[in-house]
Amino acid sequence: MGAATDAVDDDEREFGAEDDVVPAVKSNNDVDYDDADADARRDAPRSSSSSSSSSATTSVVYSPELLGVYYSRLFPYDLLHSWLSYDPSSINPGNGKVVTPAKASSSSSSSSSSSYSSSSLSSSSTFPRREFSMTIEPTPGSEVYIRYQSFSSREDLAAAVMRRRPTKLDIGAVFNHPPKDNKSLPAGKLQTVERELVFDVDLTDYDEVRNCGCAGADICPKCWTYMGMAMGVMDAGLRRDFGFRHLAWFYSGRRGVHCWVCDESARMLTNEARSAVASYFEVNLGSDKNKGFNLSAPLHPALARAYEILEPRFVDSVLPEDGHGLLATRASWTRLLLTLPKAAHPVASRLEERWGRSPGRDATPREKWRELKSELASFVGGRGGGAKAPKTLSSSDRVRIEMWPVETVFRQTYPRLDINVSKMQNHLLKSPFCVHPKTGRVCVPIDADDFDSFDPFAVPTLASLVRELDEYEARGGGGNDANADGGVVHDWQKTSLRGPFERYRKKVLIPLLNDERRSAREERERRAAVVGDF
Amino acid sequence: MNVAGPARSRPSSSSSSDANSKRGHHGHAADGGSSSLVDMYLDVPSFELSLDEFEEYALARLKVLRKIEEMKTRNLPPDLFRSQLDASIKSNLRSNDIVDVASHFILRAAYCRNEDLRRWFLTQECILFRHRLESVSRGGGGSRGGGGNNGGGGHHDELRDFLARNDFDLDRVSAADKERLRDKLLSVPGTNPVEFNVAEYYRVPFVQALELVGRRECYVADGNAYVPLPRVVSIVAAKFRSSLSRSLASAGGIFRQAVSRDERARIGPLLSSMNSQYTGPSGGAGSSAAYGIDGEEGAPTAANVDELASRSMPLCMRQLHRGLQRDHKLKHQGRLQYGLFLKGAGMSLEEHTLFFQREFAKIMTGEQFNKQYAYSIRHMHGKEGKRATYTPGAEHHGCPYRHYDDASLSALLGLLKIGNAVDRDAIMAHKRDGNFQLACSRHFEAVHPGATSLEGVNLDGVGNHPNAWFSASVSYHNAKSGKGGATGGSKNVVKAEGVA
């Protein structure tokens, strides 16, 4: 990259979440690839046959050909573009439908396409100044990472994506100039202007608490429950504490989730503010069990709420045998009791003994947890019944014992954020609606009203989508005519993407754009001034 | 703010008396009896300064700010940092409101010109502000008036006064709300249940309380942080930062409002050179010319300056000299820079006047010259006015290595026949890498072979300061020609004082 990009080169190798991709071969010529060339290189070694139905009948979930079909027929360019343009006119005010190209030309004069014509700062839409980056494979096995792409319109974006068929598409910041012009700008001139506040949670960071046997990139329904819990805690904190309203959650395609906070006030946050928000959510869980992990008492309100959210789920899906088995077997409860503070060892011995024989042994994990908590409470409370605390119990021991259940729940389930993703305006993060090349699964929106029931294994793969398309068309269901079949305008509406995509449009995109419409320009300037800085 | 001429004769203009009345409660009276210890510098002040005071105050503050920068670079422990900063404030800004406020606004005007300057000024000023605010909330001294307060809780009154005075729009949490939020507020780490009952809480947008938010040291709800009074310090400091940051962006405009056109013409050059004013070795109080040549021999005169320019000047000054020879004039900025350089190199007022007169006479009458330029040369030498003595700048602008493109620089090096092809390649390589100081040093090495092994030649600062470059070159040539280099005791030897 040229000297003109000094200001933003820091993040060049930071890919966002899905870092299992082989680090891309970085070439100084990346951006100069002749497109025809790239196409030739990509296509050359492969069969040019791309019959979608034949691919779909095999067990292959992902292939460049399938990806080509996805990009040319299913990728929701309009949803992505409407969102990133923050332009209310890209949504038809009447029915809340995203304006299609054909409709746009015949609707009002302030239709979305008119705002693409200018790529300057004066454009009402931020879309043309948004950085995209692409990971492409010019030849199989070799990756090239192309930064500083930007597109004047949805059509432009769609054309480039279809031509290059990126294995990964990343979204960066909105800059003061279209990033694609970076080479012609003086050094340091290209600067970030705004960016959604983003969060990344990934199951690879949970390995030490995944007793399901998964590690690294593997996931299973047992450990996925951690993601549901993480989303619940983050969503509540961002909305209630920080007052954000427009949170878009997406599956990252493999083993994690992304959150994009799209409120204007979030987009304008400085890097310093992003760091502060990320730190607010960060709890140092200690590297080794129990080490360096001491929560202070009383619990900060945000952590107290997190505990309220997490503890019931911890009981339901972490403690039992079919969860992570924390209190399911003698070996596991012994291990857990050993993590009690020294001062509470009388409680540990008492329970160890009681659970060693019937009927204590037969208590469910849920009952054992309740028993454990109440034993600890009466131990420090000095009430009769259980083991008696020595009168000399120091106040710090008392705090440690009182906090132990919280620490235990947190160590197991508290969101483990990759906070570097959140700290910088300029950090790239994988675009929603992409397809993960290892799983073939689409990065679909996740419904914020129902985190716990999101099932990553039910997310359609490229192969299943192409099969659904074929089946839909074999049934003779309506082509592209919007009136023919339940308002089907887009090919994705013919597949199982319809549910998540339409829910996203209704629950995230339309409220967001309506708010944009309401927000007066003065308000924008006032808020920018409050958080403003050089 | 009015800047009167040397005679301090100018009456207040109407635009500034407005500001004056608005600001009456700040008590910027000459007697300095104000109790205001920290200032947000929200309004442009109004008072008269002589040109000398203007400059003197600004340089005084510059010393404090550079001291801050230096201490931050050295990463001093907090205690030491505080005590040294207190000492610097005390010796430079004294206990005088006028010096503090005036110097802040003068430097604000001087440092608003580009982003690097703004960033530098903003950084140091925020550290200074925070230091003073913490002193107030700790009830210690070290602030402007030095008037400490040791009564328990009394300092909170000072802080509250300060907040009220500066129209802080912190939203006070009502007693009812505080009671309703009791459990939440008490759950914030570090909250003392006993103090809680008398604590005042404020509600601020969370972006104004980032430090507290980041450490979960406040209750946060619906985008607002709830903060007890003492912790407001961190918020006020953040607010100071953003307000100063914004004003710097428009400081030029404010300055034009407050200062009449005549005054601007006179102080403009002063402002534009302020950031390159040399304030002496860091930490020291002295501001004598650090690289000056002691005595007449080796010092530039009108007669030898042409020769010295090609022999002993770094590229930037040589370019100014060539410009002067070619056009017989220099713009403000160049005149000031080159003049300060010559003065720093030991050129006397008389020779300086003579030299400029000689060049300018080619395009104007002697009368014109005297009217337009003689004053500023005298001023530069500290004759026209009281104490002010300019010392040459450490960070100068117009560095050819930095500002020329590759082709122009390469052509210039060839034109001036600097070194051989290898030298010129090496200089160009440094330039391309952005190592402008190395390029400048490399130029020195190219034209002073063997300089490192000569006794009495001090090479420190050669790439950083044109005067260091010059005096090293002069002493090099003296040593070569046997004029006193060997013993090191001659009066031609460069003063090493202050050369870091």
Ligand SMILES: [Zn+2]
């Ligand atoms: Zn698993």
